[in-house]
Structure formats: structure tokens, C-alpha cells
Amino acid sequence: xxxxxxxxxxxxxxxxxxxxxxxxxxxxxxxxxxxxxxxxxxxxxxxxxxxxxxxxxxxxxxxxxxxxxxxxxxxxxxxxxxxxxxxxxxxxxxxxxxxxxxxxxxxxxxxxxxxxxxxxxxxxxxxxxxxxxxxxxxxxxxxxxxxxxxxxxxxxxxxxxxxxxxxxxxxxxxxxxxxxxxxxxxxxxxxxxxxxxxxxxxxxxxxxxxxxxxxxxxxxxxxxxxxxxxxxxxxxxxxxxxxxxxxxxxxxxxxxxxxxxxxxxxxxxxxxxxxxxxxxxxxxxxxxxxxxxxxxxxxxxxxxxxxxxxxxxxxxxxxxxxxxxxx
Numbered sequence: 001x002x003x004x005x006x007x008x009x010x011x012x013x014x015x016x017x018x019x020x021x022x023x024x025x026x027x028x029x030x031x032x033x034x035x036x037x038x039x040x041x042x043x044x045x046x047x048x049x050x051x052x053x054x055x056x057x058x059x060x061x062x063x064x065x066x067x068x069x070x071x072x073x074x075x076x077x078x079x080x081x082x083x084x085x086x087x088x089x090x091x092x093x094x095x096x097x098x099x100x101x102x103x104x105x106x107x108x109x110x111x112x113x114x115x116x117x118x119x120x121x122x123x124x125x126x127x128x129x130x131x132x133x134x135x136x137x138x139x140x141x142x143x144x145x146x147x148x149x150x151x152x153x154x155x156x157x158x159x160x161x162x163x164x165x166x167x168x169x170x171x172x173x174x175x176x177x178x179x180x181x182x183x184x185x186x187x188x189x190x191x192x193x194x195x196x197x198x199x200x201x202x203x204x205x206x207x208x209x210x211x212x213x214x215x216x217x218x219x220x221x222x223x224x225x226x227x228x229x230x231x232x233x234x235x236x237x238x239x240x241x242x243x244x245x246x247x248x249x250x251x252x253x254x255x256x257x258x259x260x261x262x263x264x265x266x267x268x269x270x271x272x273x274x275x276x277x278x279x280x281x282x283x284x285x286x287x288x289x290x291x292x293x294x295x296x297x298x299x300x301x302x303x304x305x306x307x308x309x310x311x312x313x314x315x316x317x318x319x320x321x322x323x324x325x326x327x
Contacts, residue, residue, distance in 0.1 A: 013210050014197060017078055018217035025070040025221025029063075033225060033232050036060035041107045059230055062103045064238020066225075067218040068096040071245070074214045084207040087131060088248040092215075094127035095172060096241030103235040114236075121169075124240070128168040131248060132161050145255040147326035152254065167256045172243030174266035177273055177293045179239040182228035184295060184309050188265050188316045189242045190219040195262050195320040196249050199327055208249050215245045228306055255327065262323035265316050269293040 041062050075089040101123075102115040114120075136142070142160040143152040155163065179185035193216040200209035219242070225232045234242075246263070250256045260267060276292035290300035298308050 013078065013081065013206070014201070014213040017074055017210050018213040018220075020077075021070045021074045021214045021217030022221040024073055025066055025218045026224055028066045028069055029221070029225045029232070032066050033060050033063065036062060036232070039108065041103075059233060061233040061235040062100070062107060062237050063222065063225065063232035064096065064099060064103075064234035064236070064241055066232070067222050067234065067238055068093070068100075068241050070218045070221065071214055071241070074217075075211060078210050078214065082207040082210050085211040087134060088208070088211050088245065088252060091127060091131050091168075091248040092241050092245040095124065095244030096237055098123040098127070099236030099238070099240035103237050107235075124169055124172065125165065127244070128165045129161070131168075132164045132251070135251070136161065141254075143254050144257065145253075145327070147255070147258050147261070147323070150327070164251055164256060167251070167259065168244065168247040170270070171247045171259050171263055171266065172240055174263065174270040175243040176236065176239040178266045178269045178295070179234060180293060181295050181299075181305050181309050182230040183223055183226050184312060185239055185242070186219050186222050186226050186234065187309065187313050188263075189246065190216055190223070191313070191316040191320045192246045192262055193219060193249075195323055196246065196253070198324065199255075200249075200253060202327075203253065205253060208252055211245075212249055215242065228309065258323050258327060261326060262320050264319040265312055269295065272297065 037060050040058075041060055071092060072089065075085055075092075079086050079089065098115070098120060102120060105111050106114040115123075136157055142155045142157055144155055144160075145152055175185055175189065178188060193212045196212040197209055197216060200206070200212055222232075222234065222238070226234065247256070247259065250259050270293075272289060272294035273292045275288050279286065279288035289297040291297055295308055295312065299305065
């Protein structure tokens, strides 16, 4: 009983952060979503996409701003006790801001191309590089945890910086590709952040446990509006912010390699796109999948969205458990 009481007391900030971000996300959702509707910031559905998505046209997007504001508000409060969460908060804010600019150009300015890909990538690289370089300047070290063998290896700084930047870019864009069905990306991210809450507590990192709890609460709160049939989509504002959040946490915990497993659903989604592109070019127009990313392939095979999302969620849960066993 004493052990349980000690554990509850030691995780008080995490629980409070989770509940605060959850409540604030719900509160902001009821305020911001009607505003997005009035501004007619609605989803643009591709003509060549699944026909079932046509009814989603006009659903308010840029809803990621709800989570971003919630995470920012709670993180700023928690940072008074745990100042070390500020760097990961800034990465989340920076990536969310880039996504917001892209969404704003597409949906408010009605420019379907959005932010130029080169400028968007440049912004993502700048934020990621600034974060990694900052870590090297504060004697963070370049030790990287190797799952399964449960050992650390020290990388040369000239290897560490580009590798960590690449991991952030790859995982963030993978989550962006995953965001295509109601509740899919927000649910998968919730499982990833739940994993990092538990692992952070296991390794005694209170700061990352607190921040992961805040992001987890925001994801659960947003699911209230994002579950099928979605009343709001997160847009790039949300997907880039969430990707930046869990990638930066993984790096602070010195275990970026575990993302291959715990974020395995996102990785498979990205791989499906790469396979589709390579196969399409190699065969001069033939498709390996009926449509990419992978969740759209299953839709084109006749599976309903309400069956695909829970299945992908289950995969996300199993991968999180597997990842935990590996650390």
C-alpha cells in the first residue's frame, strides 16, 4: 500500500497535466470549431480519393490548433516546476506553426498548393536542427539507446546531428501521412505518448513523463471531436505538432530508434507510399496498392473506415507493448 501511495504521489504532476490538457482541449474545441465553421475553413477532398470521403468535404480542419494551444498553455504552467520541458514544447510549437501556415494558405487563402514544399521542408529542418544543436551545446551527450540489447552507444557528433534531424523529419511526415481517417492519427499518437509516459517514469525522467502526459491528454480530448463521424480534422497544424512532440521526447530519452517500433503504424504508412511511388515509376503507371497510404488501400478494398481505424489502433497498442518489452 505504501508503494502504491508513493507512486501516486510521484505521478501527481503527470496526472494533473493529462487532466488539464484534456479539459482545456475540450473547452477550446467548443469555442474554436464553430469559429472555423464560420470562416469556412473546411476539408478539401480529392476527387481521386475514396468516394466515401466526399461527405467529409467542408468539415472544419486546422483543428490541430486546439491541441497546440492546450499543450502550450499547460506546458508553460508545468515548466515553472519542470523547466526542462521547454525545448520539447518549442519543437512542438515550431512544427505546429509551420503546419498552421500551410493550412492557412490552403484553407483561408484558398491556395490548394499550400506552403511551397521546399519552404515547408526548410522550416522543418531549421526547427529540428536548432533543437538537436541546442542539445549538443548543453552537454546532453550523444548516447543512443539500442533496444533489445538494452545498451547505449555513443555517436560522433557529426553523425548524431544529421541522424536525429532525419529521424524527426521522417517520423513527423509519417504521422502526417497517417492522418487520413477519422481518429486515426490522434489515436495512434495517444498510444505513442502513453508509451513515453510509462517509459519516462521507468527511467526516472519526470520532465518527459509530464510533457508526454500533457500531449496524451490533448490527444484524448481532441478525439472527442475527431472520432467518426469527425466534427473537426487536425490538419497539418496538428499532425506536424504531434510528430514533433513525440520525436523530441524520444530524443531527450535517448531512444529515437524505438520509434521504428512504437510508431510502427506510421512507419508502415510511409513505407506504403514509398513502395507505391517506386512501383508506379518502375512499371510506367501500374500501382502496387489500390491507393496509398495503406489505410486508403483497405478502404478501396471495401473495408469500412469504422473497421480500419480500430484495427490500426489495435496494431498501435500491440506495437507499444512490444516496444516496452524491448526497453
